[in-house]
Amino acid sequence: MTKVVTRFAPSPTGHLHIGGARTAIFCWLLARHFGGQYFLRIEDTDVERSRQEYTDSILASMLWLGLDWDGELVYQTQRTDLYNAYVDTLLASGHAYWCACTPDEVDAMREDARAKGLKPRYDGRCRTRNVGPGEGHCVRLKAPLTGRVVFDDLVKGTIAVDVAELDDMILRRSDGMPTYNMAVVVDDYEMGVTHVIRGDDHVSNTPKQILIYEALGLPLPRFGHVPMILGPDKQKLSKRHGARAVIEYQQDGLLPQALVNYLVRLGWSHGDQELFSLEELKTLFDGTSLNAAPSAFDPDKLHWLNAQYLRATPAAELAALTKPFVDAAFGGKAYAAERLEGAVGLYRERANSLVELAAAVQSLLVTAADLVFDPAAKAKALKDNALTHVAALRAAFAVLTPFDAPTLEACMHTYVEQGGFKFKQVGPPVRLALTGSLGGPHLPDVMALLGREESLARLDALCAG
RNA sequence: GUCCCCAUCGUCUAGUGGCCCAGGACAACGCCCUUUCACGGCGUCGACGCCGGUUCAAACCCGGCUGGGGACGCCA
Numbered sequence: 231m232t233k234v235v236t237r238f239a240p241s242p243t244g245h246l247h248i249g250g251a252r253t254a255i256f257c258w259l260l261a262r263h264f265g266g267q268y269f270l271r272i273e274d275t276d277v278e279r280s281r282q283e284y285t286d287s288i289l290a291s292m293l294w295l296g297l298d299w300d301g302e303l304v305y306q307t308q309r310t311d312l313y314n315a316y317v318d319t320l321l322a323s324g325h326a327y328w329c330a331c332t333p334d335e336v337d338a339m340r341e342d343a344r345a346k347g348l349k350p351r352y353d354g355r356c357r358t359r360n361v362g363p364g365e366g367h368c369v370r371l372k373a374p375l376t377g378r379v380v381f382d383d384l385v386k387g388t389i390a391v392d393v394a395e396l397d398d399m400i401l402r403r404s405d406g407m408p409t410y411n412m413a414v415v416v417d418d419y420e421m422g423v424t425h426v427i428r429g430d431d432h433v434s435n436t437p438k439q440i441l442i443y444e445a446l447g448l449p450l451p452r453f454g455h456v457p458m459i460l461g462p463d464k465q466k467l468s469k470r471h472g473a474r475a476v477i478e479y480q481q482d483g484l485l486p487q488a489l490v491n492y493l494v495r496l497g498w499s500h501g502d503q504e505l506f507s508l509e510e511l512k513t514l515f516d517g518t519s520l521n522a523a524p525s526a527f528d529p530d531k532l533h534w535l536n537a538q539y540l541r542a543t544p545a546a547e548l549a550a551l552t553k554p555f556v557d558a559a560f561g562g563k564a565y566a567a568e569r570l571e572g573a574v575g576l577y578r579e580r581a582n583s584l585v586e587l588a589a590a591v592q593s594l595l596v597t598a599a600d601l602v603f604d605p606a607a608k609a610k611a612l613k614d615n616a617l618t619h620v621a622a623l624r625a626a627f628a629v630l631t632p633f634d635a636p637t638l639e640a641c642m643h644t645y646v647e648q649g650g651f652k653f654k655q656v657g658p659p660v661r662l663a664l665t666g667s668l669g670g671p672h673l674p675d676v677m678a679l680l681g682r683e684e685s686l687a688r689l690d691a692l693c694a695g
Numbered sequence: 696g697u698c699c700c701c702a703u704c705g706u707c708u709a710g711u712g713g714c715c716c717a718g719g720a721c722a723a724c725g726c727c728c729u730u731u732c733a734c735g736g737c738g739u740c741g742a743c744g745c746c747g748g749u750u751c752a753a754a755c756c757c758g759g760c761u762g763g764g765g766a767c768g769c770c771a
Contacts, residue, residue, distance in 0.1 A: 239771090241770085241771050276771060333769065343696095344696065347696055347697070348696080368769055386699095395767085400769050402769085403769040414771090430765065431765060431766075431771095432765095432771095433699065434767070435771095457764085462706075464706095492707090496708095502709060502719040504708095504719080504720055504721090522702095523700095523702065524700095526707080527707095528705095528706050528707060530706080530721055531722080534720085534722090535721090577733090578734095643730095646730085653731095658730085658731075661730090667731095669733075671731095671733085
């Protein structure tokens with residue numbers, strides 16, 4: 231088996247978005263599957279927009295998702311000399327030339343071409359002018375004039391482009407900095423990258439980069455372009471589609487396994503299987519079965535997956551994960567933390583995210599005096615002589631032993647049967663007293679968790695108020 | 696405008712010439728379970744964009760059309 235080296239190369243101009251995250255997952259999986267290496271390269275050559283805090287954020291998201299990387303981070307801004315050395319060899323070998331055209335002149339050329347219905351491109355007028363280095367001069371690739379660039383894409387199959395579509399691209403800007411395509415080729419080669427997995431939006435860069443590889447006489451890596459992730463409306467993912475950064479999903483209380491699982495299944499599949507652990511993915515994902523068509527992001531399915539993982543997480547662990555969200559919900563106020571794990575156990579199947587879980591669990595953690603009643607529920611439950619049932623049961627519960635779920639349940643049933651009531655008359659007001667609402671976990675379980683003292687206090691509070 | 700890519704239920708997808716009058720999952724809807732809300736179980740709705748080929752046979756192969764997306768920077 232040949233060595234597999236992949237890389238993920240974000241530019242630190244924003245947080246890690248789900249599209250990038252999915253690409254990173256594919257890269258990581260491919261490397262891990264084949265026992266290869268996965269590198270991270272920070273493409274920070276756009277000094278204006280690049281920020282250290284974004285690099286930090288991207289790395290944090292990467293780790294949160296469970297994607298570890300090999301080796302040191304590569305920062306493109308630290309490798310200018312390296313890129314320039316390659317540009318110089320291209321200049322020396324006659325594969326590149328100096329160009330004195332100004333941006334305005336080139337713009338004019340493009341407009342001209344577009345007006346004629348042609349592809350806007352640089353016309354190569356400095357190719358033979360021998361202008362040499364100088365103020366405002368950049369270096370361009372002396373691209374072949376005829377022929378086709380053909381490559382076999384891992385996900386899209388054969389892609390062919392006529393070189394007439396390409397122009398003599400700039401390799402080094404007039405300020406001495408390399409351009410994106412130049413830097414990428416040098417880096418991928420220097421880092422030993424064997425599989426370049428990246429977003430669909432780069433397909434048109436690939437032929438250009440191949441031209442540079444060829445001019446440099448370097449071996450080509452394998453390319454794989456994964457399609458974009460679209461919004462639920464099939465349009466390009468944008469601000470109006472809500473959360474797009476993985477950090478936002480983290481804040482919304484999503485589990486990283488759920489996000490990874492969801493993202494992987496967007497564009498990749500393994501028969502009818504829906505649930506995959508990271509370990510399982512490592513053994514299953516070999517870079518095949520990738521879908522060439524773009525896919526729409528479906529928040530509903532993400533939440534469903536998250537619910538699956540929420541239920542699969544052991545109660546103690548889930549309580550620990552939920553705690554920060556509960557702390558935030560209480561805004562620093564004290565609450566019955568000793569009931570957290572039990573409450574999480576009772577509500578886990580009723581929540582799709584940690585945020586929802588934290589909100590649901592709140593009513594069991596406040597003190598009786600702070601319990602908030604849902605007005606609609608209150609109006610609905612406190613009909614007829616509902617409070618007499620509450621008072622009667624309160625008296626029964628006060629002397630009940632043991633105070634556990636089965637005994638409590640039996641006690642309630644006895645009360646209902648002996649009084650000739652319907653449970654519908656008795657259950658709702660009791661539930662309202664205990665949780666402030668009319669939905670939720672099995673009542674005896676709630677009381678057992680709250681304990682006798684707290685349960686009685688809540689029943690009293692409703693009767694009094 | 697030019698070039699490139701894509702095309703199965705609303706969505707994610709299975710499907711690589713006969714097993715498919717197309718399977719699974721999410722969503723929706725209904726029923727069951729249930730003292731409530733959920734979970735769960737069962738079921739319903741629902742797709743091969745269109746037109747031509749090739750073939751005994753096409754969702755699968757070929758061509759065109761239509762529709763969608765992407766790229767055309769001294770951004771990445």
